[in-house]
Amino acid sequence: MTLSRRRLLAAASAAIAARFAGAAARAEQEKAPQMYGLIGKMNAVAGQREALLSVMLGSLEPMPGCLSYVVATDPADPDGLWITEVWDSAASHRASLTLPAVQATIARARPLIAGFSNSVETVPVGGLGVPKAPPR
Numbered sequence: 406m407t408l409s410r411r412r413l414l415a416a417a418s419a420a421i422a423a424r425f426a427g428a429a430a431r432a433e434q435e436k437a438p439q440m441y442g443l444i445g446k447m448n449a450v451a452g453q454r455e456a457l458l459s460v461m462l463g464s465l466e467p468m469p470g471c472l473s474y475v476v477a478t479d480p481a482d483p484d485g486l487w488i489t490e491v492w493d494s495a496a497s498h499r500a501s502l503t504l505p506a507v508q509a510t511i512a513r514a515r516p517l518i519a520g521f522s523n524s525v526e527t528v529p530v531g532g533l534g535v536p537k538a539p540p541r
Contacts, residue, residue: 438493438496439494439528440472440536440538442526443488443489443524443525443527444487445487445522445524445525446487446488446524447461447487448485448486448518450519451484451519452484453517454483456517457518458476458486460513460517461488461510468501468507469497470498471493471501472493472534472536473491473535474491475487
């Protein structure tokens with residue numbers, strides 16, 4: 406069976422187009438916003454953990470793009486708090502820092518914070534209460 410030059414070129418063009426279409430789809434998927442996570446330890450001024458906890462929890466409001474925001478005490482450290490955050494994107498997290506309510510909480514909390522440690526950024530891919538990330 407022989408292929409005409411026209412059929413051969415058409416088949417080759419279709420194969421090349423399919424390959425590039427798949428590559429383009431993968432590239433678009435990789436550009437899609439990833440969820441953004443942040444886990445960090447906040448250290449209260451000695452003896453001020455409950456006051457800091459009250460500030461951190463007392464002013465929580467919904468924040469655009471925030472999927473989860475958890476404040477937890479550290480049972481091994483009387484001054485330690487762990488903050489675990491999941492956002493729909495890093496951009497949403499950055500934008501949250503400009504919200505008036507967040508700025509006010511930071512201002513109230515600052516005198517009660519001795520420092521931060523053990524901070525790590527993550528890329529959440531799903532879990533209870535968090536949507537499953539699209540396949541990569």
